[in-house]
Each structure stands twice: as C-alpha cells, then as structure tokens.
Amino acid sequence: xxxxxxxxxxxxxxxxDSALVDAATFAGVPDEFQRLWTPHRMAYIQAGPExxxxxxxxxxxxxxxxxxxxxxxRGRTAYALLNLFPYNSGHLLVCPYRHIATYDQATDEExxxxxxxxxxxxxxxxxxxxxxxxxxxxxxxxxxxxGVDEHLHQHIVPRWxxxxxxxxxxAKTKALPQLLGDVRRAIADAWNV
Ligand SMILES: [Zn+2]
Numbered sequence: 722x723x724x725x726x727x728x729x730x731x732x733x734x735x736x737x738d739s740a741l742v743d744a745a746t747f748a749g750v751p752d753e754f755q756r757l758w759t760p761h762r763m764a765y766i767q768a769g770p771e772x773x774x775x776x777x778x779x780x781x782x783x784x785x786x787x788x789x790x791x792x793x794x795r796g797r798t799a800y801a802l803l804n805l806f807p808y809n810s811g812h813l814l815v816c817p818y819r820h821i822a823t824y825d826q827a828t829d830e831e832x833x834x835x836x837x838x839x840x841x842x843x844x845x846x847x848x849x850x851x852x853x854x855x856x857x858x859x860x861x862x863x864x865x866x867x868g869v870d871e872h873l874h875q876h877i878v879p880r881w882x883x884x885x886x887x888x889x890x891x892a893k894t895k896a897l898p899q900l901l902g903d904v905r906r907a908i909a910d911a912w913n914v
Pocket of ligand 1: 777819
C-alpha cells in the first residue's frame with residue numbers, strides 16, 4: 722500500500738485507520754493541550770464503543786483497584802473518581818454506588834454524601850492544582866448531555882484563569898500514559914490530609 726502520504730490514490734480507509742495516524746503528521750503546531758488529551762482518547766479508541774458500553778462504568782469502577790478505577794476516595798454511599806474523558810485535567814466525578822439515573826432518586830444519605838464529597842473534591846483540587854474556579858453540575862438524561870445517562874454523576878471541573886494545563890511539570894516530564902495515574906495519586910493523597 723502507498724503510505725508515503727504523497728496524496729494521489731490514497732485509500733479511503735476507515736475511521737479506525739485514520740485514528741491511528743501519527744500525530745506528527747497532523748496539520749498545525751502540536752501544543753501542550755494536544756499532548757495532554759491524546760492518551761485518554763487512545764484508551765477510548767482502543768477499547769471501542771461496544772466494549773465501553775458492555776457495563777455501566779460507574780458500577781464497574783468501584784469493583785476495580787483505586788488505580789485501575791481512577792478512584793480518589795470511597796465513601797459509604799458514594800465515591801469520587803477521575804473522569805477518563807476530562808474536560809480539564811483533574812476533572813472529578815462524584816457518583817452514588819447505586820445505579821440510579823437521576824438526582825431525585827437519591828436517598829437523603831446519598832444526597833448528603835454526594836454534597837460532602839463535592840465540597841472535599843473542591844478543597845483538594847484547589848490545594849493541589851491551585852485552580853481559580855469550578856464548574857459543578859449534573860447532566861441528567863441524554864438530551865441534557867449526560868454521557869452515561871443511566872448512572873447519576875456530579876461533575877467537578879477545575880477552572881483556571883487561562884485554563885492552562887494542570888500539573889505542568891508532570892505533564893512535561895513524565896510519559897503521557899502515566900498522567901492520569903499521577904493526577905489520581907496526587908488527589909487521593911491530598912483527600913484525607
Ligand atoms: Zn451504574
């Protein structure tokens with residue numbers, strides 16, 4: 722096959738092929754943002770949508786180790802984990818363990834613990850990432866933008882004045898696939914301090 726990128730006669734290919742094109746061949750200048758997100762997207766691409774949807778990810782995560790599940794804290798009725806597909810680095814999710822779709826289905830205890838974990842997540846993110854603000858909220862229902870609409874989850878998205886990256890030293894000096902693990906450890910370590 723002609724893969725020298727000369728242009729004419731290039732096979733149409735499918736989406737999977739084009740997803741594996743070396744980023745160095747992309748138009749434009751690679752930047753920090755691009756390098757920060759690529760490994761997370763690769764995890765998604767390699768798993769494939771049918772694998773990801775086999776089981777509810779928020780029911781599955783607590784059955785894994787903290788490292789594999791990206792969990793930063795386990796409470797009694799709810800837990801906090803890193804979003805595998807972050808809007809910003811350090812993007813946390815707080816979920817009840819129970820597989821419920823909407824906030825009004827949560828018990829009083831779950832509501833209280835989701836609130837408490839959200840507050841603690843904010844404190845920890847402010848401490849470890851020195852963020853300037855937050856977006857917090859729950860998208861409920863597919864039409865409202867919920868990616869996993871069958872299991873309630875509260876987003877905690879740290880924001881910076883410039884929305885530059887989180888942990889720039891780590892991002893620049895460590896292998897990219899370790900980035901989520903490093904962020905998870907830093908947040909988990911700071912959680913109970
Ligand atoms: Zn679930």
